[in-house]
Amino acid sequence: MYKATTFILILLISVLTSSVSSQTRGAGIQGKITTADGAPAAYVNVGIKGLKSTVSGEDGSFSLRNIPFGNHIVKVSYLGLAGDEKAVTLKEGEILELDFKLQESSQKLSEVVVTASRNNQQVLTAGKAGLNPMDVPQSSSVISSQVITDQQASKLSDVMKNVNGVALGTSRGSTSENFFARGYSLGSNNYFKNGSRYNSGSLPEVSTLEQVEVLKGSAAMLYGNVSGGAIVNLVTKRPKFEYGGEISMRGGSYNSYKPTGDVYGPISKNLAFRLIGTFENNESYRNEVKSDKYYINPSLLYKAGKNTDVLLQGDYLQYDLTPDFGIGSLDGKIPTSISRSSFFNTAWAFNKANQTNISATVDHKFNDIWKLNVVGSYQLFNRNYYSTERIQADAVGDWNRALTRSRTAEDYYSAQANLTGSLYTGKIKHSVLIGTDADSYLNTSHTFNFATAYDRINILNPNKYTARQDMPFAKDSLVTEAPTYRLGYYAQDLISLSEKLKVMAGLRWSYQKALVADVHNLIKGTSGKSATAAKSDQAFSPKFGIVYQPVKTMAIFGSYSNNFTVNSGIDVFDQALSPSIIDQFEAGVKNDFLNGKLTANFTLYKIINNNLAQQAQFLKDGITLNANTNIKELTGQTTSDGFEFDLTGTVLPGLNAMGGYSYNYMRYTKTSGRKGSYIEGERLVSNPAHTANASLFYTFNTPGLRGLKAGFSGYYIGERNAGWNNTVGQTQTVSRLIPMNGFTTYDLTLGYAHRRLSVLAKLSNLTNELNYYVHENYSVNPIPPRQFLTTLSYKF
Incomplete structure (x- = not known):
């Protein structure tokens, strides 16, 4: 228990120290972006010209930190449609509240975002070539960090339940999880982390991942000795x-x-x-x-x-x-x-x-x-x-x-x-x-x-x-x-x-x-x-x-x-x-x-x-x-x-x-x-x-x-x-x-x-x-x- 408590304290002190440090080095801007009908505008680009940018969250909120004090132009844009910009003057250490209201309705914004992102047809880093998934003669799945967060995934099995055609198994004594895809067990050769081979003998931490990629079928041309079912890339x-x-x-x-x-x-x-x-x-x-x-x-x-x-x-x-x-x-x-x-x-x-x-x-x-x-x-x-x-x-x-x-x-x-x-x-x-x-x-x-x-x-x-x-x-x-x-x-x-x-x-x-x-x-x-x-x-x-x-x-x-x-x-x-x-x-x-x-x-x-x-x-x-x-x-x-x-x-x-x-x-x-x-x-x-x-x-x-x-x-x-x-x-x-x-x-x-x-x-x-x-x-x-x-x- 002492070890766990010490670990938690060190972690929280590190996070809070970094947070405080980021706010005292310069000024900051935070606020919320809404649509013409008052709905939160998610995934909208917000940036300060020549400095930095971010993307609004699901609730429309955004935050920019460590900005030099002085005069700046804050601009919002979304997928090529008409954006908005405001001139601001920041004092040293100031956190300025700044809201934006877009001219588009929530329905229009959603249509534009979805059309541009193409939803589930996502490029897999595990594919190595960076090809458009529509051009690849092979099926694949990507589980995003948003899905992992929404479902509060604790184990890899919580994530893999979202992958069509994958069944959960187990190992001797439940010391690790095992999966079956297209009839084949995904043994130790079929797991990768950031593209490098990864041992599957433990229960990996998944709640902090950016995404989980599954390339179905044979990936031997790219990775060599792997089973015929699928490979998994964390x-x-x-x-x-x-x-x-x-x-x-x-x-x-x-x-x-x-x-x-x-x-x-x-x-x-x-x-x-x-x-x-x-x-x-x-x-x-x-x-x-x-x-x-x-x-x-x-x-x-x-x-x-x-x-x-x-x-x-x-x-x-x-x-x-x-x-x-x-x-x-x-x-x-x-x-x-x-x-x-x-x-x-x-x-x-x-x-x-x-x-x-x-x-x-x-x-x-x-x-x-x-x-x-x-x-x-x-x-x-x-x-x-x-x-x-x-x-x-x-x-x-x-x-x-x-x-x-x-x-x-x-x-x-x-x-x-x-x-x-x-x-x-x-x-x-x-x-x-x-x-x-x-x-x-x-x-x-x-x-x-x-x-x-x-x-x-x-x-x-x-x-x-x-x-x-x-x-x-x-x-x-x-x-x-x-x-x-x-x-x-x-x-x-x-x-x-x-x-x-x-x-x-x-x-x-x-x-x-x-x-x-x-x-x-x-x-x-x-x-x-x-x-x-x-x-x-x-x-x-x-x-x-x-x-x-x-x-x-x-x-x-x-x-x-x-x-x-x-x-x-x-x-x-x-x-x-x-x-x-x-x-x-x-x-x-x-x-x-x-x-x-x-x-x-x-x-x-x-x-x-x-x-x-x-x-x-x-x-x-x-x-x-x-x-x-x-x-x-x-x-x-x-x-x-x-x-x-x-x-x-x-x-x-x-x-x-x-x-x-x-x-x-x-x-x-x-x-x-x-x-x-x-x-x-x-x-x-x-x-x-x-x-x-x-x-x-x-x-x-x-x-x-x-x-x-x-x-x-x-x-x-x-x-x-x-x-x-x-x-x-x-x-x-x-x-x-x-x-x-x-x-x-x-x-x-x-x-x-x-x-x-x-x-x-x-x-x-x-x-x-x-x-x-x-x-x-x-x-x-x-x-x-x-x-x-x-x-x-x-x-x-």
């Missing part, structure tokens, strides 16, 4: 050259509280800063489960010249939580009679994770056409874990608790360079991307000596046995250091054959090598090499697409791409397995309706993995049965096909809406049919056939209700299977699948904003729905019950 907030910030306090059910501070501004004419920090304490509806999170995100932006920006970003996350396997399984089934709050782990179990990210980005414009982007990053991730494991009780509820002790670290260096520009061959325009990236990855794992057997308890009758309370000593005995290197070169060309017809072609060559691991015996004091041989893989990843735009507001596209997945293990001849090559076909249509007020996208896809790696049935003699899970063979095929439909828009002034529906069929389509192989036609576990999401937020502009905001969100995940997929000739006489019912949750939000102060309250899971997120069959975690959350914020 974009942090950048420094600004005007003073401002926000402090907030969030609190809610189960003693949850979270203070946050965000302050930004110029240090000099060419240097700006931003500092964001937060602490989060959460108890839980689960008995004895709790978590603490510390997060700080400093950044600097340096204008090295007219055409060059240097951005330094860093963040540090410390996340301590109780490993939680939920209610577990009972004779291979979910024991729904057990209370949602029941806890069967030990009170001392812990999962301590900390993560440091540092990146430097250089953006240089050679001219208005050619640009260079260079990014270098470093990541350090540590996890320290000790807990009981795998709640798998027998038919009467008895469970022999076993222990697992682990400690891992990941050092990750990465660099990339991207050159973008355009050129012409005759009348044909080429929008070109040429790039390279390289990674250096070191995984350090510790092995412990300890007795894995702990005790026996009964999950149906806690009084049947006396549970142990002590934490056994585990001696650190072995350290293994496993390095991996990646290298890639890629090129992409968007060829505009005409205004209506465009072709995209791209190719990447990827190389990955895992070296022999170093092994250090801490007990004997010796070092050596592991028995596992070095392994290298390389592959070409092509991409080809066609875009036809019959009108400027519609794009019809089709594309082919592939990616590769590195396979672990060896074959029966002791040789490393080749990568699995995965083919993807995608077709769809993107639309803007009502002058950009509404976007509607529809996508069809088929993804085929022709080289599924499975445990080999026999050894190389073809007779002896193989019991070694590390000996595998490339056999079988999986196919994932489906469609996605989404709508996003602001059809009425103040009304923001998004929603979507998706269908996916991920199954085994070709297998050997031999003992141990998977069964053709069986749907893969953890993949729901149907998902849907919807969200509506309305900000009132009418007199008497101005500043009031109301929101409603819903999320549906359909029937799916937990457990494991069945195999031919398995020893079990019953199916290993655990059928799971679908469920829907609803959230209700109400808020009010007045000038710089706002309050937002949310009631989640209104109907108190009960269902479960299941990892295999032993980590069965009930979804959160009905909860209350509120956030009080002040902007300065």
